[in-house]
Amino acid sequence: MGLGGVPIALPFLAGEALDQGLLTFRELRRFHAAVYPGVWVARGVELSAVDRARAAWLWSGRTAVIAGLSASAVHGANWVEPETAVELVHGNRRPPRSIIVRGDRLLDVEVQFVGDLPVTTPARTAFDLGRRSDLRSAVPRIDALMHATSLTPDEVAELAARHPGVRGLRNLRVALTHVDAGAESPYESLTRLLLVRNGFPRPQTQVRVYDAAGLVVARLDLGWPQWRVGVDFDGAQHWTDPAQRTRDIERYARLAELGWSDIRLTSGMLHNNPQRFLDRVGAALVAHGCPKTW
Template identity: 30%
Template sequence: MQIKGDFNTRRPFPRWRGIAAGLGRASLDGPGFRRILYGVLVAADVPDSPQLRAEAALLCFFDNAFASHATAARIWGVPVRLPPDEHVTVPEVGHRLRRAGVTCHVRSDADVSVVGGVRVSTLPDLFVELATLLPLVELVVAGDWMVRRKGVRVDQLIQAAGSAGGRAGDLARRAAAYVREKVDSPMETRLRMLLVLAGIPEPRVNLEIRTEDGEVLRRYDLSWPGVRVIVEYDGRHHVERVEQWEADLTRREAIDDSEWRIVVIVSSGIYKHPEHTVQRVHTLLRARGLAGLPARPREDWRPHFPGWADVA
């Protein structure tokens, strides 16, 4: 069957447009096409992607609509678990449409970025949008990542949260207060939040020890320099390179020789046994005489670390 014009089946298209372009109903319902959302198809061999699904979600909206919330987070690559539905924001209530699998929001004053050819929320706005979709710790993960990997400033997140109203604004303001610079990984954020929510005084993030010439000699994930204690996250499940492992052991021995104490935490210490991690760190810091340390850890961390499945 001949397709009319330059109709592109390798981009998402409404089923009715496929029929208007000359594609038969039997063909559209056959193995050559797959459904992305209700009434939206694409050629079956086109790989799925956040951009493709965002394009499908935006198809029936005016050009001033943009992907937001979880959809924008997937396109930006925010390293958190997100709900599966797609999200679109429009500037006027009259532009709002109902689509299966798509949640539509209204905001008239939003700035927009373009990522991979798709109009999406700016990162500071996205931080606020995610406040009602993510728990506190994961929202801080998103904020730390935006600052470290995308060049967003902490004050931009604080300003966006401060300008937002309602429940999203309240949640975003709380999370923004915990966002820090120079955090290397989501797991470091989760480890830091576990300890801070337990009432342990906040550690320095990525403290650099330099030579007299300014060369970085060592870098510590989390540390309390006054009492020479380091906590590091190690995400390796096995030794991928013996040389690297030996170098790490040598580095840790040098730390011990400098009268620093190091505690190494793996993923199970955050996901399966967070209480054990809190006790290990608290006990060492108490032995070292850290000022401001409570006599026993607080219980505030428990709702945020309820024994998740172990992941790297």
């Protein structure tokens, strides 16, 4: 146990803790568990993606740079699952399980510190995510990173220009044409991508709807204000929270009163019957005067 008799909750190097007298070998084995070779944490602690990134960095002897989705999590992006394999730029080519080591060449301007953790900058992180993932994976991941930081697509494109010939640049360029920092969930990103790739006009994100007095009566996930058509993704809370359901019903009525059509979408429809959703959106847009392009 650590000083004060409390198990050490954050990842730590066992050798350092023992040398510094923070715990005994018996306390280490009894109250802690190994995360990676030499890196331990208190038993029962659920590590976040950032905690795992720190643990992997400690495994490297504090010499690696955290990259990829792990860097995205350190920068504050949501939707990085704790069990996601940690990505490091490091020279050790024999990492333990659940650590991915990359031999990338990083320029000095592509690395920064977040606290004491060395990570790839948001632009470099997006560069790596975009070139190593397919479009359906890259767009939500870059959206989340942009939402958490001040990153812009132009910054990523400028960085890419410094790395001509790197594998995956075509994937990255295509992804950058689709990203939007306004997306607040992966499903919103995927919905926007589905619409655009099926020929629909690109929707705005987080559309505010105002009443005659100029008050905001609704904020839609996606929409076309010029045609008063919106799209909302219904997560679980819309069905399990009675108060949320009441607010949704009231909002839906107000939108109709203001001449808006709001198309609702669930994860089941997105995955199992996207054409039905596209047909509903298309019909609403045509009914509101949008020229058909899909």
